[in-house]
Amino acid sequence: MNAERGIQGSYWLETAPPGAPAPPPSGDLTVDVAVVGGGIAGLSTAWELVRQGREVAVLEADRIAAGVTGHTTAKLTALHTLVYDHLRRTRGPEGARLYALSQTAAIGRAREIVDELGIDCEWEEAAAFTFAEDPRRVGRLRAEAEAAREAGLPAELVTETDLPFAVAVAVRVSGQAQFHPRKYLLALTDDLHRRGGTVYEGTRVVGLTEGDPCVLRTDRGMSIRADKVVIATHYPVFDRALLFTRLSPRRELVVAATIDEDRAPHGMYITPEQATRSVRTAPYRDGKRLLIVTGEHFAPGTADVEERFAQLSAWADDHFAGLTFTHRWATQDNDSTDSVPLVGPLHRGSRHTYVATGFGGWGMSGGIMAGGLLSDLINSREVAWDGLYDPRRLASVVREGTSFLKHQAHVARHFVGDRLSPVTGPAPDDIPPGDGAVVRLGGRQYAVHRDENSHVQAVSARCTHLGCIVSFNRAEQAWECPCHGSRFAPDGEILQGPAVHPLEKRDIPE
16 A cells, blocks of 8 residues: 555544454343344443443444444435425425434434543534535535425535535534544443443344344354344344345545644535535644545446545545545445435334444434434434334335335346356456455456455355445455445455355365
């Protein structure tokens, strides 16, 4: 990795080491609530439940707060690009109001927790902006500001910002926040332990039997019995309600660079233009702040990622001259087809299983909101916005039929087209070091990787989730499923679900 491009890795992971891993359970367990997934949604849910006297176990396949949560841009805001005008039209003014109220409550809850636990997580109050450089978008942002105000946010339309370039217009909402997500969640986990909760890392859950109690099975053969189960794995690893038909995964790239403190813009900025550009800064050192720029969204397995990193870095350097890049990483989000997260009962017949997913790039406020909502539902408390987020909703799916059909067409194109493609790919000997390709040999498709030392290994090219054909991401050295976003290391081991089984190792035929 060239120094000018920065370290390949998340700044949050580098600056908040995880400490010793929490070992998997040594035998079968029985708890009140089992939370599958140790990101912000799962840990927030677990912490709220432990505070309410529940016996809770968090089961994390890897390390807590190291997956999607460890690769976020960590903005805590209720201004989610252009969501309010859309919600006003599709869910009515009351739907938009409940969305604003729930997201604002999540920010307030995070502020309370930081104060109560004394968490040193670089908490900063900041305004959030949705901006446009193109004058043709002024009308759309004016409508967004109006809808956000109607929903209860202190939204205003402005033309002046702290950005070092002119904008045509921006929606500004004050009273938002930004923080170091890992430091926040590691402190939350410490408090969870103090209150009697348990976290198990390196514990991949591969089976779920719903009942009274529910039974979870791990890849090590352990069983966990729980009265209630929460699936908070970002993309659900168990999907009895076919939620994968209503979720569209996308990856976004992040570059970070140091900038002099007196040049750093105040606030958090995002524009839907140019495949999204999101900008904020974080505390750094020696009179510097860290400029964090996000964008270039694409479906997993469908892009030249190295080229997109270059485009994002060039945009950052063009708009903030003289940058020294320190880090780069990528994150993955799931968009629901009707633009609202899916948080609540897992399916229409659920009595004991719950899910949190589809945060659409706003998982910090969304995950904290989900923690409060799910803990209230599990404790049979009424919540004003539970109907808004209920995964069992159908009316909004019908209203958003175009998005639903577009997503299904994308999946079908890869599921069918990639399998039937007559292209055989390069010969294994022609794959350059550090690259990978899907090769058809003897009527079968192999995912073949050559490492920097020219060692070649092959695995099945079929994703173990639902069988789509994977594609290689050279920049991140990963096999990616373009259908539902599962990601695998070159040797087939799981990097990211919903897959719960690795790609099968294969011998390349002579």
